[in-house]
Amino acid sequence: xxxxPKSRPPPTSAEPVSSGRYSGWRLLLEGLAGQRGWxxxxxxxxxxxxxxxxxxxxxxxxLATAYYLATExxxxxxxxxxxxxxxxxxxxxxxxxxRSNYFQPDNVRFYEFSLKLWExxxxxxxxxxxxxxxxxxxxxxxxxQRDLFTRRANMMRLLGVDAEALSREQVKALVPLVxxxxxxxxxxxxxxxxxxxxxRHDAVAWGYARAASQAGVDVVEHCEVTAIRRDxxxxxxxxxxxxxxxxxxxxxxxxxHSSQLxxxxxxxxxxxxxxxxxFVSEAIKPVLDVVVTYGAGHFxxxxxxxxxxxxxxxxxxxxxxxxxxxxxxxxxxAATAVTLMPGIARLKVLRQWGGVMDMSMDGSPIxxxxxxxxxxxxxxxxxxxxxxxxxxxxxxxxxxxxxTAHPLAAHLGLxxxxxxxxxxxxxxGPFPYAH
Amino acid sequence: MLRIQxxxxxxxxxxxxxxxxxxxxxxxxxxxxLAAFSAYVYERDNPRxxxxxxxxxxxxxxxxxxxxxxxxxHEIHWVGAPxxxxxxxxxxxxxxxxx
Numbered sequence: 001x002x003x004x005p006k007s008r009p010p011p012t013s014a015e016p017v018s019s020g021r022y023s024g025w026r027l028l029l030e031g032l033a034g035q036r037g038w039x040x041x042x043x044x045x046x047x048x049x050x051x052x053x054x055x056x057x058x059x060x061x062x063l064a065t066a067y068y069l070a071t072e073x074x075x076x077x078x079x080x081x082x083x084x085x086x087x088x089x090x091x092x093x094x095x096x097x098x099r100s101n102y103f104q105p106d107n108v109r110f111y112e113f114s115l116k117l118w119e120x121x122x123x124x125x126x127x128x129x130x131x132x133x134x135x136x137x138x139x140x141x142x143x144x145q146r147d148l149f150t151r152r153a154n155m156m157r158l159l160g161v162d163a164e165a166l167s168r169e170q171v172k173a174l175v176p177l178v179x180x181x182x183x184x185x186x187x188x189x190x191x192x193x194x195x196x197x198x199x200r201h202d203a204v205a206w207g208y209a210r211a212a213s214q215a216g217v218d219v220v221e222h223c224e225v226t227a228i229r230r231d232x233x234x235x236x237x238x239x240x241x242x243x244x245x246x247x248x249x250x251x252x253x254x255x256x257h258s259s260q261l262x263x264x265x266x267x268x269x270x271x272x273x274x275x276x277x278x279f280v281s282e283a284i285k286p287v288l289d290v291v292v293t294y295g296a297g298h299f300x301x302x303x304x305x306x307x308x309x310x311x312x313x314x315x316x317x318x319x320x321x322x323x324x325x326x327x328x329x330x331x332x333x334a335a336t337a338v339t340l341m342p343g344i345a346r347l348k349v350l351r352q353w354g355g356v357m358d359m360s361m362d363g364s365p366i367x368x369x370x371x372x373x374x375x376x377x378x379x380x381x382x383x384x385x386x387x388x389x390x391x392x393x394x395x396x397x398x399x400x401x402x403x404t405a406h407p408l409a410a411h412l413g414l415x416x417x418x419x420x421x422x423x424x425x426x427x428x429g430p431f432p433y434a435h
Numbered sequence: 436m437l438r439i440q441x442x443x444x445x446x447x448x449x450x451x452x453x454x455x456x457x458x459x460x461x462x463x464x465x466x467x468x469l470a471a472f473s474a475y476v477y478e479r480d481n482p483r484x485x486x487x488x489x490x491x492x493x494x495x496x497x498x499x500x501x502x503x504x505x506x507x508x509h510e511i512h513w514v515g516a517p518x519x520x521x522x523x524x525x526x527x528x529x530x531x532x533x534x
Contacts (some may be wrong), residue, residue: 319486
């Protein structure tokens with residue numbers, strides 16, 4: 001155990017917090033009592049001098065990893081360190097879509113595992129994350145694309161995952177907003193994954209944080225990691241803005257900035273950081289009750305329960321750590337939106353923001369050990385990290401607890417690159433800006 | 436919107452260009468071995484700061500350019516032809532972590 005600097009406060013455990021059990025009855029009773037009975041959902045922990053596991057990054061994957069470590073693998077001596085407040089990183093910046101409609105069998109299995117965990121998540125966490133399986137519809141626009149999507153749907157069905165082909169008429173009946181005969185890329189049909197949908201993203205961070213905290217994990221906000229300590233080829237802990245913390249295992253769950261954190265340990269990752277923008281329109285009456293993706297450009301849209309259309313497009317296309325985004329892509333996304341759904345042309349965009357993505361060299365995530373003993377990386381999520389939070393957390397917890405890869409995430413190790421076993425869903429090659 | 440000063444065409448909008456990635460990697464010797472080639476193909480420094488990168492002026496002269504650009508502010512410090520040595524930014528190449 002490293003000795004702590006003198007200026008640090010004495011080690012204390014987090015004040016235990018019981019927010020009770022959430023339920024409809026509780027909501028009613030608290031309402032009658034003037035809403036005075038609610039307490040903090042998770043404890044504001046003060047970091048101790050050492051833990052068995054330090055998880056860097058209090059986003060979806062970090063919190064889920066901590067929660068599953070405590071509840072599935074019996075490891076409760078865990079701290080999650082978050083640089084800012086919970087929920088303001090990528091877990092709160094995505095377009096909230098969940099689905100498992102992939103092509104590579106390894107990917108289908110992994111994301112289906114995640115979808116199944118989403119299906120039971122709210123009951124398990126006792127937290128309303130507004131999991132809504134409203135369906136995810138992929139439109140196709142050419143004969144070749146129909147063949148490709150058919151092959152993908154067949155692969156999904158062979159693996160026991162739901163996928164349905166829709167004709168033009170069925171697409172129109174499901175999504176009246178879509179202009180089937182739009183001038184650029186007329187819609188020939190679509191593939192629907194009925195179990196796909198959306199989840200309220202910040203509730204995912206809060207729900208996992210509350211459940212992890214109740215299970216004995218310390219969740220520490222406003223604590224930035226400034227260095228990773230090592231002894232030879234083994235990590236021994238981290239330096240933070242709130243002092244030194246020793247650890248047997250350090251897990252990086254900081255997608256967007258994985259390269260920066262890995263460099264603190266002297267590692268270079270197969271990752272570039274890119275900005276992905278998202279947009280929300282003003283709120284309107286219900287017009288869209290399914291997630292729709294355009295097949296002739298990069299565009300995906302759903303309607304939030306508040307009424308805004310939530311949509312996004314491709315990454316800006318050049319390395320960036322700026323959490324904003326530039327106008328050329330905003331214009332491209334707007335043009336695509338209006339091509340597909342001319343009816344929304346007069347909607348105003350209420351908010352626009354950017355998040356920094358770990359774009360990996362094969363477009364697939366990384367859940368892996370590293371050449372350094374005790375250092376685990378969960379990152380490289382490209383656009384797809386949100387839907388993978390439950391499975392990512394479970395597989396990372398498995399790797400930390402057992403030292404071996406989770407069977408459904410064994411293809412996500414860093415060694416796949418040198419070994420030539422990349423998982424390239426789109427067949428692009430080692431060009432992260434093109435995935 | 437980035438404005439890139441093409442040495443042949445003058446200052447143009449980023450929409451005329453196509454990004455072609457990190458330009459700081461150089462191909463290892465033929466006998467350098469698997470690890471060196473794997474690192475060349477897959478590993479990237481991915482700095483949060485100044486970055487040397489390729490841009491193809493696809494909507495103009497169709498030449499490849501080398502650009503020194505900041506990945507946080509997006510400021511462009513230098514644009515040159517392949518083979519030209521980039522001018523070093525005043526604060527140097529960043530390999531430091533953080534802002």
